[in-house]
Amino acid sequence: MTTLDTTPVAPASRAPSGSGTRSRHRGAGMPTVASPRRSTGRLLSSLVLVLVAVSFVVPLAWILLSSVDPAATVSVGVPSSITADNFKAVLTKDQTFLPLWNSLVISLGTALITVVVGVLAAYPLSRYRMRFQRGFLYTILFATCLPITAIMVPVYSLFVKLSLLDSTPGVILFLAASSLPMAIWMLKNFMDSVPVSLEEAAWVDGASSMRALGRIVLPLMRPGLAVVLMLVFTQAWGNFFVPFILTTSAEKQPAAVAIYQFFGTYGSIAYGKLAAFSILYSVPVLVLYLLTQRLSGGANALAGGMKG
C-alpha cells in the first residue's frame, strides 16, 4: 500500500503475451485459432488498464507526496526535499489523537452494536419460519436501499427534540440503526449457508438455541462476521455527514469532521498538514480492509453476503 507510484505498472504491461497467467480458464493445452486475437485483446486491455491505473493513482499520489513536502500545493509534484514536519505538526492531542479516538469510539461502538443486534435478529430469520418473516425481510431489504443520508435534516430536528444533539451515544445509535438493515441481510445470508444439521445435534443434546448460536453457528460464520464488522466499521469511520450534523462541540467530533474544520480554517495554506492528517486517518481502514481480505477471501465473501 505504501508503493503507490506507477513504477510497478510499467514492467508488467511490457509483457502482455508472456507469463503463465493465461491458463486460468481456457486450458493451456488449447492455443486455438483465436490466439493472436486474444493477445491483441490482452495488449489493448493492458494499455487501458495502465491509463486507469494512472488516473486512479494521481489523486492518491497527491496525498502521499504532499504529506512529506515542506511546500505542498494543490498540484501533485515531487517534493524538492522530504520532511516529517507535516506529521510532527499534526501529531498533537487536539489535532489528531482526540479526533481519531472519537472516531474509534464511534466506529467500534457502531460496529459492535450492529453486529450483536444483527446476529440476534438474523438467527430467527434464518432458522425458523415465522408468520411475519417475509414482510420483515422485505422491510429490511427496502430499508437497505433507502438513501439514509438524504434525511439528515429531519434527523437533526428529531435529535434536537430528543435532546440527543452533540451526544456520542446518539451518533452511535443512529449509525448503528442505519447500517443495521444491510447487516441483518448479509448476516442472514451468511447464516443460511451454515448447515442446520450441526445445530440439530446440539439441540438434541439439550443446548438452547442461543447456546447453539454462540457455540456452533457463530464460529462457523466467522468470515461473514468479519466482513460485516469491517464493512460497518469502515462506513462509520468514513462517515462525515452524520457526525457533522449531529455533533457540535469540538471535543466530541471524529476525525472526518475535524479534518473538515481544519481544512476550512487553514486549508489553503496547509496542504501538507492536511495530507499528513489524511494519511493518519485513512491508514486504519486500509489496514482493516487488507486484514479482512486475508481472513475471508475478500470480494467474493462480500458478494456472497449480498446475493439475491
Add this chain to the structure above:
Amino acid sequence: MATETLVAPTGRGQRPRPGSRRLRALTRSTPLVPAVVLLGVFLLGPILWALYGSMTNTGLTGYRAAKPEFVGLDNYTALLSDGDFWKSAWLTVVFVFLSAVVGQNVLGMALAVMLRIAPKPLASVVSTLVVVAWVMPEIVAAFALYAFFSTDGTLNAFLGWFGLGKTTWLITFPLLSVILANIWRGTAFSMMVYRAALSEVPAEVDEAAQIDGAAGWQRFSRITLPMIRRSISTNLMLTTLQTLAVFTLIWVMTGGGPGTQSSTLPVLAYQEAFKFSQVGYGTAIATVTILVGAVFSVIYIKVLKPEVD
C-alpha cells in the same frame, strides 16, 4: 427457553405443535426485539418525523425553532413552484445517471472484464488502486479530488503540458467535476460485484460458443451479459441509491456551487435547512428525496424479486 429444549426444533419448514405454538413463536422472535427497537426509533422515527416536520415552518434558531406552526402542505406547494428545486432535481438525475448508471457500471464492468485478460501483476495493481479509492474515508477522497480539479491543481498542470490553458473546473464545470469524482470514488463497488459475477460464469459455456465460431464481443453480449443480468440489475439499483445519497463529495468539492450549479437534492436540503434556516422546507426536500429512493427500492424489489427465505 424451556420449550425450546423440550421440543427440539428441526429447523426450517417444520410445523410446530399446536399447543405451544403461540408461546414458541414469541420465544423465537425475542431476539428480533433489539433490532426492531433500534430500527423503529432511529430509522422509522426520523422518516415519520420528516413527514410531520415537512408540514411545519420550523426554523433553525429563534422563535420558529421553538414554536413551529403547522402549515399543512405549504412547503410542498412552495417546493413545486420553486425553480431551485426543479433545477436540483434535474441535477440529481444527471448526476446519478452519468456517474452511477453509466460511469461506475460501465467502467466497473470494463475493469472486471479487462482484469481477467490482463497480466496478473498489472491486474492486481489496478484493482488495488481502484479499491483504495473506495475504502479510504469519503472526505479524504473528496479533498484529493478537490485538489485534482482545482484551478492550480494536477489536472490543469497535466493539460498545461499539451499547451492547454487553465480551466476553472470546479467553477465552470462543477457538475462534470463531481460526476467524474464520484466515478473515481465508487467504481470499485461495481468492479467487485462484476468480478464475482463473472467468476461464476462457467468457462464451458464460453468455450462452446467459441467453438461455434462466436466472436469475442458476441460471446460477451449474447452469453456472458445475459448470464449475469441479475448481478447487473442489482448493482445498477444499489449504485443508483448510493449515488442519490452522495453529500460529502459534492459538499467538499463545490459546496453545491457556484450558486446552486451542483446542488443535488441532499445538498439542497442541507443548504435550505442550515444556510437559510428553513428546517421545515429542508425537511420537505429530504422527504421528497427519500420518497424517490423508496420508489426505486420498490421497483428493485418488485422487478428482481430477491429470495427472502
